[in-house]
Amino acid sequence: MARDDKLKLGTFVYTFGFNPAAWLHPDSDVNGATDIQHLLNVAKISEAAKFDFMFMADSPAAAIGDPDALSRSPTKMNRFEPLSLIAALSVLTERLGFVATASTSYYEPFNIARLFASIDHLSGGRACWNVVTSDHDETGYNFNREGLDPHALRYERGAEFVDVVFGLWDSFEPDALLLDRDSGRYYDRDKLHTLDHKGKHFQVRGPLNIAASPQGRPIIAQAGGSEAGMELAARTAEIVFSLASNRERNLAFAENVKGRMAKYGRDRRDLKMMPGVVLHVGATKAEAQAKADFLTDSLHPDVGRWMLSEFLEADLAGVPLDEPFPMERLPAEPKGSKALFEELTDFVKQGHTVRELIRHYTEKSTGNGIIGTPVEIADFMQEWFETGAADGFILMFPTLPASLTDFVDLVLPELRRRGLFREEYEGRTLRENLSISMPANRYAAARKGE
Numbered sequence: 001m002a003r004d005d006k007l008k009l010g011t012f013v014y015t016f017g018f019n020p021a022a023w024l025h026p027d028s029d030v031n032g033a034t035d036i037q038h039l040l041n042v043a044k045i046s047e048a049a050k051f052d053f054m055f056m057a058d059s060p061a062a063a064i065g066d067p068d069a070l071s072r073s074p075t076k077m078n079r080f081e082p083l084s085l086i087a088a089l090s091v092l093t094e095r096l097g098f099v100a101t102a103s104t105s106y107y108e109p110f111n112i113a114r115l116f117a118s119i120d121h122l123s124g125g126r127a128c129w130n131v132v133t134s135d136h137d138e139t140g141y142n143f144n145r146e147g148l149d150p151h152a153l154r155y156e157r158g159a160e161f162v163d164v165v166f167g168l169w170d171s172f173e174p175d176a177l178l179l180d181r182d183s184g185r186y187y188d189r190d191k192l193h194t195l196d197h198k199g200k201h202f203q204v205r206g207p208l209n210i211a212a213s214p215q216g217r218p219i220i221a222q223a224g225g226s227e228a229g230m231e232l233a234a235r236t237a238e239i240v241f242s243l244a245s246n247r248e249r250n251l252a253f254a255e256n257v258k259g260r261m262a263k264y265g266r267d268r269r270d271l272k273m274m275p276g277v278v279l280h281v282g283a284t285k286a287e288a289q290a291k292a293d294f295l296t297d298s299l300h301p302d303v304g305r306w307m308l309s310e311f312l313e314a315d316l317a318g319v320p321l322d323e324p325f326p327m328e329r330l331p332a333e334p335k336g337s338k339a340l341f342e343e344l345t346d347f348v349k350q351g352h353t354v355r356e357l358i359r360h361y362t363e364k365s366t367g368n369g370i371i372g373t374p375v376e377i378a379d380f381m382q383e384w385f386e387t388g389a390a391d392g393f394i395l396m397f398p399t400l401p402a403s404l405t406d407f408v409d410l411v412l413p414e415l416r417r418r419g420l421f422r423e424e425y426e427g428r429t430l431r432e433n434l435s436i437s438m439p440a441n442r443y444a445a446a447r448k449g450e
């Protein structure tokens with residue numbers, strides 16, 4: 001079914017690319033982790049391509065585990081703090097949106113409200129907060145805890161956290177600033193509001209000490225897959241990142257989340273479902289496959305073994321690589337994706353060695369998407385878009401900037417030829433480009449009797 005809107009696209013950023021071996025690729029910038037020029041280059045390419053945004057995934061902790069594997073796998077070990085980074089990038093660009101991840105489990109709402117409102121002003125309305133409750137064990141140890149808080153508690157705190165932030169963002173009504181030198185009145189005192197929130201997790205007086213931001217409030221992204229996550233998204237999110245495991249499942253997920261929006265008085269067009277997809281593109285299928293194989297072949301077995309043991313929650317230290325996988329180390333239940341776990345279990349039962357399983361796992365876990373020609377990738381995106389399984393995609397480029405450049409050079413022209421992607425930005429703010437309605441300031445709405 002043809003749609004009257006266009007695909008939304010975002011660049012997912014892990015410093016060197018989504019693949020853990022990306023930093024070993026000859027085209028990646030090995031100094032890039034703390035080099036603004038590398039990230040600015042990724043932003044500039046994304047902006048020239050008219051992408052909606054660049055997304056800084058994050059968790060506030062270094063990874064923990066096998067020190068040898070960690071020393072070969074820098075993604076979480078050396079990276080910019082995302083809000084500082086997007087503040088810098090946003091003043092060096094003009095139209096691209098910036099999504100930064102920040103956790104409701106480890107910040108205070110006032111900090112987040114202030115930081116994102118500031119970045120929304122700095123960027124002229126291009127800021128987005130990716131709201132996470134954090135699901136990585138390692139994070140808690142940095143914030144006065146022995147590991148993660150229970151899931152339900154994290155979401156209870158998270159939901160209240162978001163409400164407080166929204167309340168703070170409404171502190172100044174949009175037309176509160178008078179800037180009247182004659183009367184000596186800088187703002188209309190009736191249009192500044194003190195929140196006075198007293199809840200289970202937070203006590204916050206307010207008001208926020210920064211004027212209403214260009215987007216009314218920054219865009220809200222989320223990626224929760226649980227019941228509580230879907231409910232929070234239906235109530236508050238404007239972008240939802242999902243896992244592109246298969247089209248039918250994503251369509252059901254999209255319908256599930258969007259179907260919950262009406263009870264919160266929201267229009268489903270105000271939420272963009274954007275599955276994360278890993279793309280290896282080549283002029284021919286063989287070329288695309290060779291790019292994927294290069295990364296799989298470059299990944300050190302210790303890193304693969306560590307990733308697999310994290311996924312299986314099994315200690316695989318010392319397990320010989322060239323012997324069959326010891327079945328007794330397989331857990332009964334997976335921590336993460338059940339589908340991937342079942343796939344691995346079937347593979348193990350076929351008698352493959354540990355080395356083969358590691359390769360299979362890394363291919364599956366880092367290759368959740370498609371290896372193909374521009375036409376194949378455009379077909380895939382078009383089918384998901386037109387059937388409502390996706391409103392766009394968060395593109396998890398295996399290497400940066402190399403795979404981003406491949407996509408821009410090879411796939412974008414095909415998407416544009418089919419009328420699926422914009423030629424030019426529609427607006428100046430991220431909200432305008434995503435075509436998401438402006439939220440009403442609660443006090444201004446009450447004044448107007450809405």
Ligand SMILES: Cc1cc2nc3c(=O)[nH]c(=O)nc-3n(C[C@H](O)[C@H](O)[C@H](O)COP(=O)(O)O)c2cc1C
Nearest residue numbers: 057058101132134135223224225226229241242276
């Ligand atoms: C595409 C995508 C990107 C994500 N990025 C992050 C991230 O940057 N930081 C983070 O802590 N979690 C991230 N997550 C995890 C989700 O926030 C969420 O914790 C996870 O999907 C589990 O859902 P649940 O918390 O509702 O159980 C991401 C998930 C997806 C699908």
